[in-house]
Amino acid sequence: MTIxxxxxxxxxxxxxxxxxxxxxxxxxxxxxxxxVAIVLHTLDGDWTRLQISxxxxxxGDCGVIVTEVVDCGxxxxxxxxxxxxxxxxxxxxxxxxxxxxxxVAAAFRRVSAAGIRxxxxxxxxxxxxxxxxxxxxxxxxxxxxxxxxxxxxxPHLAQGAAVGVLGFATDFYATNEREIAxxxxxQANRPDxxxxxxxxxxxxxxxHLGKRLLDENPQISAVFVVWDTPAxxxxxxxxxxxxxxxMATVDLGEDVAISLAAGKPFVNxxxxxxxxxxxxxxxxxxxxxxxxxxPAWIALPGIPVTRDNVADSFQIIWRKPAPRAVLHSLGxxx
Amino acid sequence: xxxxAEKAAEVTSIRKKGRPRTSETAAPSLVEILNxxxxxxxxxxxxxxRESELGRAVVADRLQLLSDLGLVDESELGHANGGRAPRLVxxxxxxxxxLVATLDQTAIGVGVSDLSGNxxxxxxxxxxxxxxxxxLASRLSTLFQWxxxxxxTPTAPWGISLSVPGTVPTLRDDPFMxxxxxxxxxxxxxxxxxxxxxxxxxxxxxxxxxxxxxMGELHAGSGHGLRSMLFIKVGxxxxxxxVCDGQFYRGAQGAAGLIGALPVQSDGVTGTLDAMxxxxxxxxxxxxxxxxxxxxxLADLLRRGTEITPIExxxxxxxxxxxxxxxxxKSGHLIGQVVATLANALNPDLIVMAGTLAQTNxxxxxxxxxxxxxxxHPLVTRDLRIIRSQMGSSAGLVGAARVASEAIFAPSFLxxxxxxxxxxxxxxxxxxxxxxxxxxxxxAIAAPPSV
Numbered sequence: 001m002t003i004x005x006x007x008x009x010x011x012x013x014x015x016x017x018x019x020x021x022x023x024x025x026x027x028x029x030x031x032x033x034x035x036v037a038i039v040l041h042t043l044d045g046d047w048t049r050l051q052i053s054x055x056x057x058x059x060g061d062c063g064v065i066v067t068e069v070v071d072c073g074x075x076x077x078x079x080x081x082x083x084x085x086x087x088x089x090x091x092x093x094x095x096x097x098x099x100x101x102x103x104v105a106a107a108f109r110r111v112s113a114a115g116i117r118x119x120x121x122x123x124x125x126x127x128x129x130x131x132x133x134x135x136x137x138x139x140x141x142x143x144x145x146x147x148x149x150x151x152x153x154x155p156h157l158a159q160g161a162a163v164g165v166l167g168f169a170t171d172f173y174a175t176n177e178r179e180i181a182x183x184x185x186x187q188a189n190r191p192d193x194x195x196x197x198x199x200x201x202x203x204x205x206x207x208h209l210g211k212r213l214l215d216e217n218p219q220i221s222a223v224f225v226v227w228d229t230p231a232x233x234x235x236x237x238x239x240x241x242x243x244x245x246x247m248a249t250v251d252l253g254e255d256v257a258i259s260l261a262a263g264k265p266f267v268n269x270x271x272x273x274x275x276x277x278x279x280x281x282x283x284x285x286x287x288x289x290x291x292x293x294x295p296a297w298i299a300l301p302g303i304p305v306t307r308d309n310v311a312d313s314f315q316i317i318w319r320k321p322a323p324r325a326v327l328h329s330l331g332x333x334x
Numbered sequence: 335x336x337x338x339a340e341k342a343a344e345v346t347s348i349r350k351k352g353r354p355r356t357s358e359t360a361a362p363s364l365v366e367i368l369n370x371x372x373x374x375x376x377x378x379x380x381x382x383x384r385e386s387e388l389g390r391a392v393v394a395d396r397l398q399l400l401s402d403l404g405l406v407d408e409s410e411l412g413h414a415n416g417g418r419a420p421r422l423v424x425x426x427x428x429x430x431x432x433l434v435a436t437l438d439q440t441a442i443g444v445g446v447s448d449l450s451g452n453x454x455x456x457x458x459x460x461x462x463x464x465x466x467x468x469x470l471a472s473r474l475s476t477l478f479q480w481x482x483x484x485x486x487t488p489t490a491p492w493g494i495s496l497s498v499p500g501t502v503p504t505l506r507d508d509p510f511m512x513x514x515x516x517x518x519x520x521x522x523x524x525x526x527x528x529x530x531x532x533x534x535x536x537x538x539x540x541x542x543x544x545x546x547x548x549m550g551e552l553h554a555g556s557g558h559g560l561r562s563m564l565f566i567k568v569g570x571x572x573x574x575x576x577v578c579d580g581q582f583y584r585g586a587q588g589a590a591g592l593i594g595a596l597p598v599q600s601d602g603v604t605g606t607l608d609a610m611x612x613x614x615x616x617x618x619x620x621x622x623x624x625x626x627x628x629x630x631x632l633a634d635l636l637r638r639g640t641e642i643t644p645i646e647x648x649x650x651x652x653x654x655x656x657x658x659x660x661x662x663x664k665s666g667h668l669i670g671q672v673v674a675t676l677a678n679a680l681n682p683d684l685i686v687m688a689g690t691l692a693q694t695n696x697x698x699x700x701x702x703x704x705x706x707x708x709x710x711h712p713l714v715t716r717d718l719r720i721i722r723s724q725m726g727s728s729a730g731l732v733g734a735a736r737v738a739s740e741a742i743f744a745p746s747f748l749x750x751x752x753x754x755x756x757x758x759x760x761x762x763x764x765x766x767x768x769x770x771x772x773x774x775x776x777x778a779i780a781a782p783p784s785v
Binding site for chain 1: 436438441443452453454455456457458459460476477480484486554555556645690693696724725726727728
């Protein structure tokens, strides 16, 4: 699978294989007794759990101690405070997912100025440069995920249909890329469609905004939401309102998988590989601690998931069996 | 919406009889005070009086006017040195936005900056610059609209600045572009500047990618604070950006630094540096190495149906493929020989290598370093640093933003719009805008399907 997007500074993606660890790397980092902190947007949800799981395994294998895993609760202020606290604690490296752009940029600059290696996940605050302010960005091919969602939704849309897009109002690299790629693919390949875009500022606003989008544009017959948690909230709201539409999103959360297997409202999901991404982030951090040359952007391709491959994709992505409801809907269990 | 020529003429009319209005005589001192604040050479009222040599009453009057126009902000307090803390005078850099774009052979980047040239949002995506210009303009316009929608506080754009992959002839007198220069063959006869002016109602500036990237590196990258720097961009074409005494040097026609046209010799063959060391050569030699089996890595990729581009050759070299290493070393040495000549002539503090190949490949950089250190006077290389750019395509966006902010606040342009408060009310621009509104728009071309 190729990477279709470009990095936050227009970089070409480096494949995850570029940061593979050799036995001598593992021996060297074990001998160095390093400490790492992980700072995430939230600790809720399967995506985060798998990311952490992937990182902890690799760090453990390499004798790197994870001193803490911080939950920022999607709050820029909280992330700034936590980063400043961590600067005083002086870990050797921080793996972080910046929750915002401008509001957190200065705090991340302070981390690198304090000599702490910084590996970013999914987002780079504007103005921060690889090599100077952070070592590398590890992310999914978010542009590719947006295109994948559009490509999967298109066959379910009648000629001249109206499509709703629910984006994220926060200036965030990953969700920006998904939204742009989705609308770009539709404009280029289905010029007959009309797209209507709204953006939610917080996850708990998504359901309300989804309803508003459809109330103001009743002709909409399909909706794309930029990740699964708000997408499920929108789906629940629309189900309660007895609206029949088809949906696509990014990330194969458990509820979305069940909906996909049931055949409605989700018909297509562009899935990330959070466990693998966690592994790659940890490998990148270890190479950074060893002073190796690291590519500025390491990207992982997405996996297109439909009803046909939801059970096996669930196993690949989440490293556990698909929920019983999925297997039941697919007739794979009684 | 752009202002009509009549309206612009009305607001900027000069009184023909009697004493001139205060607004007519204030412009020179307003320009001076605003640029002192903008450049942070003066950040308090006392400093403004000292630097401008204007009286307290005049400074107070001009600050009031600038404040009314929303161009300065005095809400912040400075540090007290014994007495009362002075009120800081800050440039209101969020008063307007600048839309910026980089157009490369294989990608476009878009962004939004504030009026000081600080990038607020950016996005890059793959694109084909040989596609019809109307299609490119349409995509650019869509992405600019998207960038504006993303701003948490809705703010109007004040200008558009483009970074393009070719030389843009110097415009000595025009404060903004009034025609589209023939930068690329695919753009011939397409009025890109006029189209963007019509759609967004703001002035457009255009500079070569080498110039904007050099400006970006100088102001926000490794060159920050340096007086002398060489910026070398390696792609299909190889160009140099020259910074002397802290200023970008454009030359008589805006064509300084076209080192890709210089003849070089390798293995008994003479050709231009572009042809002998640019990415076309790397691609051609890489394909030949794949087809003849000289490179097992590239041959394997070819068998699997992968197209051999310079990126594949670069990645193969990075993992130690001998044939790919040889191709990139040859390119690096040839570029290094030419760069050494420039370094000996200019004695820079820093040489920054940019372009996808230079930024992702250690072998090319090593070849350049070896050639420069081997062919330069010891004094020239004593403290010389040769590094790769860490800004990527962001350098072009930051540089384009600097080009626009310098043009908007150039004293010769500023003096004719400052009283009105916005550059779109400059009489020359308002007249140009009215002219392009009346002209027939070029036909739109739909984007081709993505693959």
